[in-house]
Amino acid sequence: MTNKIYEGPKAALDGLLFDGMTIMSGGFGLSGNPESLIPEIRDSGVKNLTVISNNAGADGFGLWMLLQSRQIKKMIASYVGENKLFEQQYLAGELELELNPQGTLAERIRAGGAGIPAFYTKTGVGTVVAEGKPVEEFEGQLYVRETWLRADVAIVKAWKADTAGNLVYRKTARNFNPNMATAGKVTVAEVEEIVPVGSLDPEAIHTPGIYVDRVIKSTINEKRIEKLTERKREAA
Amino acid sequence: MAWTREEVAARAAKELKDGFYVNLGIGIPTLVANYIPEGVDVTLQSENGLLGIGPFPYEGEADPDLINAGKQTITILPSSSFFSSADSFAMIRGGHIDLTILGAMEVAANGDIANWTIPGKMVKGMGGAMDLVAGVKKVIVVMDHANKHGESKVLERCSLPLTGAGVVDLIITDLCVMACDKANGGGLTLIELAPDVTLDEVKAKTAAPFTVAPALAEAA
Numbered sequence: 001m002t003n004k005i006y007e008g009p010k011a012a013l014d015g016l017l018f019d020g021m022t023i024m025s026g027g028f029g030l031s032g033n034p035e036s037l038i039p040e041i042r043d044s045g046v047k048n049l050t051v052i053s054n055n056a057g058a059d060g061f062g063l064w065m066l067l068q069s070r071q072i073k074k075m076i077a078s079y080v081g082e083n084k085l086f087e088q089q090y091l092a093g094e095l096e097l098e099l100n101p102q103g104t105l106a107e108r109i110r111a112g113g114a115g116i117p118a119f120y121t122k123t124g125v126g127t128v129v130a131e132g133k134p135v136e137e138f139e140g141q142l143y144v145r146e147t148w149l150r151a152d153v154a155i156v157k158a159w160k161a162d163t164a165g166n167l168v169y170r171k172t173a174r175n176f177n178p179n180m181a182t183a184g185k186v187t188v189a190e191v192e193e194i195v196p197v198g199s200l201d202p203e204a205i206h207t208p209g210i211y212v213d214r215v216i217k218s219t220i221n222e223k224r225i226e227k228l229t230e231r232k233r234e235a236a
Numbered sequence: 237m238a239w240t241r242e243e244v245a246a247r248a249a250k251e252l253k254d255g256f257y258v259n260l261g262i263g264i265p266t267l268v269a270n271y272i273p274e275g276v277d278v279t280l281q282s283e284n285g286l287l288g289i290g291p292f293p294y295e296g297e298a299d300p301d302l303i304n305a306g307k308q309t310i311t312i313l314p315s316s317s318f319f320s321s322a323d324s325f326a327m328i329r330g331g332h333i334d335l336t337i338l339g340a341m342e343v344a345a346n347g348d349i350a351n352w353t354i355p356g357k358m359v360k361g362m363g364g365a366m367d368l369v370a371g372v373k374k375v376i377v378v379m380d381h382a383n384k385h386g387e388s389k390v391l392e393r394c395s396l397p398l399t400g401a402g403v404v405d406l407i408i409t410d411l412c413v414m415a416c417d418k419a420n421g422g423g424l425t426l427i428e429l430a431p432d433v434t435l436d437e438v439k440a441k442t443a444a445p446f447t448v449a450p451a452l453a454e455a456a
Contacts, residue, residue: 028284028321029307031300054321081360090359097359102283103325103367110322122370123329126348126401129366159301171318172285173301178320206320223300229308231292 004165004215005194009040012188012216016153017046020073024109024151024180025053025063032173033062034155035220036190041155042066048073052109052149054102054176056080061224070094076149078102082226101129104146106179112148113182113211120145154184157218158207161191162200165209174206181211188214192221238381238410239430246271247428248337248378248408252278259283259328259368261338262306264378268337279315281333283364285324288316305364328364329371336372338365340379342394345444346422347404349377350396362399369400381409381441388443390414390424412438414446425449 006012023041027033041049042065049072056075057064059082066072067085074096080086089095100108101123111119120143124130130144137143156177159170167189169177181187189212239247241264249271252258256278260266269289272278280289282304289304290311298309327333340351349369352362369375383389390407402422407414413428424446426438435448 028305029303031284031303031307077361079361079363087359099361101362101366102321102364103329103371106321106325107329121329123367125370127366127398129362169318171299171301171312172282172303174318174320175284176321179322225298225300225309226303226307227309228298229292229310230295230298233294 004209004212005163006214006216008216009036009190009219012190012214013037013040013044013153016186016188017041017044018152019046020048021046021152022050022052022150024149024154024184025051026154026156026175026177026180027062028054028172028175029226030058030061030224032157032169032175032177034157034190035062035222036216036218037155037188038062038065039220042069042071045071047071050074050076052076052151054078054105056083056086058082058226059084061222067095074098076100076105078105104129105149106176108146108149109176109179109183112150113179116148118145118147149183151180151184152186154180154187156181156187156189158189158191160193160195160200161189161212161215162195162197162209164197165189165212165215166200166205167191167207167212168200168204169206178207181207186213187211188216190216190218192218237430237432240410242267243430244378244408244410247413248376249273251335251376251406252276253334254278256334257281257287257332259333259336259372261336261365261368263339265337265339266306268378281324281327282310283321283324283328283368285319285321286312286316287319287327288313290316325364325367328367331371331373333372335374335376336368337376337378338368340377340389341383342389342391342396343377343379343404343407344391344394344422345416345424345446346393347402347416347418348394349375349399349404350394351399353397355397365399369403374405375403376406376408377404378408381411388441390442390444392444411441423447426452428452
């Protein structure tokens with residue numbers, strides 16, 4: 001079996017990066033981000049990137065790094081709030097932005113991974129999202145045609161991988177990661193723990209190893225919390 | 237007296253029915269979870285990939301891998317399940333969620349809603365809002381009746397870019413509750429007034445035509 005386990009972020013991205021490429025990056029807010037691979041992309045100096053991710057990082061964290069280094073030409077996302085740098089660059093005309101409804105974004109990625117070039121959805125009908133796109137009636141309702149999204153490289157974060165590349169995610173850090181893992185020509189996963197084959201329950205694999213080309217153990221696992229909300233323990 | 241934010245949330249909670257799967261937006265909608273009526277069991281969905289949102293974690297027990305769509309730390313329940321973003325929006329877009337409660341900047345008599353952008357001013361994105369209004373069975377808007385300039389947010393037609401066209405079922409503001417007949421192209425009916433708010437006040441503060449439910453008209 002091909003060895004999918006790489007030594008570190010640099011080795012895992014070796015030979016994959018080029019100017020003008022499209023990269024998918026998993027995560028929802030700062031949860032489930034490939035925290036070790038993003039800085040490696042920054043350090044590689046690759047330019048004019050199209051980045052597909054639900055968000056664009058938050059001040060100082062995640063994809064924000066690639067904005068700060070001005071390596072991103074275009075962002076495809078559903079929500080880019082809570083990111084002053086993004087707003088500045090966008091309003092200054094230095095950054096292209098394609099906003100997608102979150103479900104449309106997820107389904108475009110899913111379609112890309114499944115080899116489905118287009119699909120119809122009710123989301124966005126009658127809004128700017130549907131402008132310039134074919135709208136068709138099915139059973140009396142209008143639907144807009146959306147196309148697939150695929151990437152040259154998808155970078156994802158999982159909890160555990162086995163040496164065959166099977167992945168298991170943890171809680172809501174799963175989010176876009178399994179969908180993106182299917183839609184990269186090459187998918188690189190960083191995980192908190194690499195285990196031997198046979199250690200993960202085959203009934204509980206979230207991403208089958210066929211979708212995963214390269215695996216590393218995360219070197220950065222900060223997992224910053226954006227909004228810490230807690231409750232007091234009632235007195236016993 | 238007009239309803240407070242908390243009272244608006246409590247009023248919206250009366251729309252919850254036993255067994256409902258519900259998605260709550262950020263802001264006042266999140267507060268609705270605090271007013272779920274006794275004996276009503278609802279399951280809250282979080283579009284980042286969780287069905288069955290539990291309470292906030294105890295101090296020191298927050299898990300960075302467990303957040304809601306507003307990025308707040310949360311907990312799960314014994315009945316909870318996790319899934320991917322594509323699966324999450326299959327639930328939403330496939331019509332499996334019974335009710336969503338959202339905030340808005342503008343709502344129109346024809347059921348249109350605008351809540352995601354102010355051109356030239358605000359660059360944030362629609363997140364999951366367009367999917368929710370398009371795919372969820374019942375859409376309730378909770379908001380202040382007027383904006384900070386005192387202008388009605390209930391309009392004949394929205395002026396801001398839409399989140400969805402002809403999608404709103406019910407509007408709950410600090411002044412009143414209005415139903416929207418979206419199945420028949422729209423049309424607002426005033427069905428409830430906040431305590432001590434008069435029909436004349438709502439008429440004066442609403443920039444859209446509406447009819448008055450018979451029970452209210454009699455009382456006035």
